Amino acid sequence: MPLVWTDAMRTGSVEIDFQHRELIRQVESLHEAMRQGRGKEELARTLDFMAQYVKRHFAAEEALMERVQCPAAQENKDAHGKLIERLGELRRKFDQEGANTTLLLEMYQELSKWLANHICKVDAQLRLCLEPQGAVCAQGR
Ligand SMILES: [Fe+2]
Numbered sequence: 338m339p340l341v342w343t344d345a346m347r348t349g350s351v352e353i354d355f356q357h358r359e360l361i362r363q364v365e366s367l368h369e370a371m372r373q374g375r376g377k378e379e380l381a382r383t384l385d386f387m388a389q390y391v392k393r394h395f396a397a398e399e400a401l402m403e404r405v406q407c408p409a410a411q412e413n414k415d416a417h418g419k420l421i422e423r424l425g426e427l428r429r430k431f432d433q434e435g436a437n438t439t440l441l442l443e444m445y446q447e448l449s450k451w452l453a454n455h456i457c458k459v460d461a462q463l464r465l466c467l468e469p470q471g472a473v474c475a476q477g478r
Pocket residue numbers: 398413417455459460
């Protein structure tokens with residue numbers, strides 16, 4: 338099942354939602370490349386992209402959560418730190434082993450699962466701070 342941006346991922350920030358869509362788009366382009374047999378070439382590019390974009394995105398999101406005193410701010414920071422560590426591990430693996438199908442699958446599955454889970458459960462809590470009228474909806478379901 339491809340990862341798609343859904344309404345449940347909405348954070349109430351146009352900028353953050355845009356960055357999330359971009360992250361999903363990149364992970365899905367890895368999936369598409371795998372399907373077309375170009376996954377190995379795409380792996381290095383995705384690793385480079387993630388390393389750069391994720392840092393910029395995490396910094397923006399953490400600053401916003403702090404500014405609006407989102408209760409998920411610390412949990413969010415911790416989760417980001419773990420993902421950055423994990424991306425470093427994947428990069429080292431790639432440098433040692435080169436692109437292979439196992440690493441490709443591991444990376445796609447982990448990243449798509451992490452993004453879906455993290456955006457819905459942690460990042461979307463921003464919505465409660467940015468759109469207080471949405472709180473009933475977000476908590477009630
Ligand atoms: Fe986050």
